[in-house]
Amino acid sequence: MNCIAPGPVETEGYLGVLTKQDPAAAKKAYDTVASRVGMGRWARWRRSRIRASSWPPRRSSFMTGETIVIDGGPAPQLGDG
Numbered sequence: 017m018n019c020i021a022p023g024p025v026e027t028e029g030y031l032g033v034l035t036k037q038d039p040a041a042a043k044k045a046y047d048t049v050a051s052r053v054g055m056g057r058w059a060r061w062r063r064s065r066i067r068a069s070s071w072p073p074r075r076s077s078f079m080t081g082e083t084i085v086i087d088g089g090p091a092p093q094l095g096d097g
Contacts, residue, residue, distance in 0.1 A: 018079060023087030024049050025059045054089025 034042040050057050 018082045021083050021085045023053055023059060025061055027061050052091045054091055
């Protein structure tokens with residue numbers, strides 16, 4: 017078995033939960049998570065889904081026990097180092 021491990025992904029449900037807070041708090045929470053991602057943003061669901069669904073199992077029939085991480089890269093260092 018192989019699996020896909022996504023980082024933070026923009027979905028209608030999750031963005032709906034964020035916006036139930038006051039807008040300033042929602043933006044701060046969103047930006048805080050984005051700042052911890054190497055690419056500095058959340059993944060877009062459509063783009064992540066396409067990548068995952070286009071993974072052809074017959075071409076990877078000898079690959080087992082792998083976790084494919086789709087997380088926007090390593091987080092930048094926080095603080096002064």
